[in-house]
Amino acid sequence: MARLFGTDGVRGVANQDLTAELAMALGAAAARRLLRTGVTRRRVAVIGRDPRASSEMLEAAVIAGVTSEGVDALRVGVLPTPAVAYLTSAYDADFGVMISASHNPMPDNGIKIFGPGGHKLDDATEDRIEELVQQGPGARPTGAGIGRVVDAEDALERYLRHAGKAATTRLDDLTVVVDCAHGAASLAAPRAYRAAGANVIAIHDQPDGLNINDGVGSTHMQTLRSAVVSYGADLGLAHDGDADRCLAVDSHGRVIDGDAIMVVLAMAMHEAGELASDTLVATVMSNLGLHLAMRSAGIDVRTTGVGDRYVLEELRAGQYSLGGEQSGHIVLPAFGTTGDGIVTGLRLMSRMAQTHRTLADLAEPMHTLPQVLINVEVTDKATVADAPSVRDAVAQVEEELGDTGRILLRPSGTEQVVRVMVEAADEDTARQMAVRVAESVSAQS
Secondary structure (H helix, E strand, C coil): CCCCCECCEEEEEECCCECHHHHHHHHHHHHHHHCCCCCCCCCEEEEEECCCHHHHHHHHHHHHHHHHCCCEEEEEEECCHHHHHHHHHHCCCCEEEEECCCCCCCCEEEEEEECHHHCECCHHHHHHHHHHHHHCCCCCCCHHHCCCEEECCCHHHHHHHHHHCCCCCCCCCCEEEEECCCCCHHHHHHHHHHHCCCEEEEECCCCCCCCCCCCCHHHCCHHHHHHHHHHCCCEEEECCCCCCCCEEEECCCCEECHHHHHHHHHHHHHHCCCCHHHEEEEECCCCHHHHHHHHHCCCEEEEECCCHHHHHHHHHHHCCCCEECCCCCEECCCCCCCCCHHHHHHHHHHHHHHHCCCHHHHCCCCCCCCEEEEEEECCCHHHHHCCHHHHHHHHHHHHHHCCCCEEEEEECCCCCEEEEEEECCCHHHHHHHHHHHHHHHHCCC
16 A cells, blocks of 8 residues: 655545545544643644635545544634644644645645644654554544634734744835745735835735646746746746745746755855855755855755755754755745745845845856756556666666766656656756656656
8 A cells, every 4th residue: 555645745636535534534643643742731733725625625624633533723724834834833733734735736635744843744653643544533532522623813914924034134125026826825925025025016816726826836937937027027936836835037037946046045144154054955856056056155065855854854953054945945944844935035035135136146156957857657656766677777877977967766756757857968968868768767667
């Protein structure tokens, strides 16, 4: 049986893979596993969601599971994932649950669980919750022992006050176009940026439950690029469905990805003496150009597996102060326990305002090597990725590239897909090599 939890919670097609019954069982199992001992007050779980239609159904199911175990559900409504993580800590809750499939299309959904303090769960804790789901419910409380549902009226304001601390200077001279992906950022992001002084032009900020990530947001940047140029804005910011990501666009309409954003923020923190151990944490998906830029700036790079949970683990283990992913998950532990797209946007604009430099100028040290990524659909991703013929194809490409590029092959954490990524000095070389390895993967499926 496949593991229930992927790289970022439990995810699948809502009402097919991720059913109301499973959501209820996950809520109940999380309550049994994550309750703290020696606490005399009522137990509390923070429950948040993105605006996709199925999130309403799954929210109700999770709340049913949580309250069936005698835990009060503090419902915070539609909020970004990092807001739910923060509020889990701010409300001193036993755990938190975010219902969202992040950047995935509308039919998908997911359940992310945060432990005490708003931290993502480790593998062992997830495995124990999965065991409890499979075991089914035990004895349940009755009468006054059943949990209650409370709406947290101050949740958004509380999060906005917290996120606003990331702006280190006023942003009054900046005009920013914000793509909210018709998602959880639709209300929070424009308000956060306006509160810091920026002139905000919000687009794709009218969620109807069905249009989340539909050709918009951080995975579909063309509309934002055009809007930045059309409005003559200083920059654009793109969030994903649950606003834990942030990608940017400079005033010329060029995309500034997560690697370039990390370079900008790392150099700013390095200059200010705020970059702990002069170290940035990135994943294996970050471009070789990031490593070269950091080396030139005297900054070390620690590399982790793909997924912001692994970045977070490394940040905590080394007490580092900045990490993230090429996809735009940027983690600043001083401001949160997970990637926060709104905090990232505020920090990026603060750097522009403080230096009076354009985003293009700030991102100039990041020279991206051509990178080709091919996703190959397979029937058994683990077996295919480990096949001898696939390993041989990868080894041959590694030998040909030497120190002029690199290849990465990895199974997806959420789909039956094997990802082949090649970086090389020119795009044609990268594509030819990626295609060669992808064909060896396809031959095994």
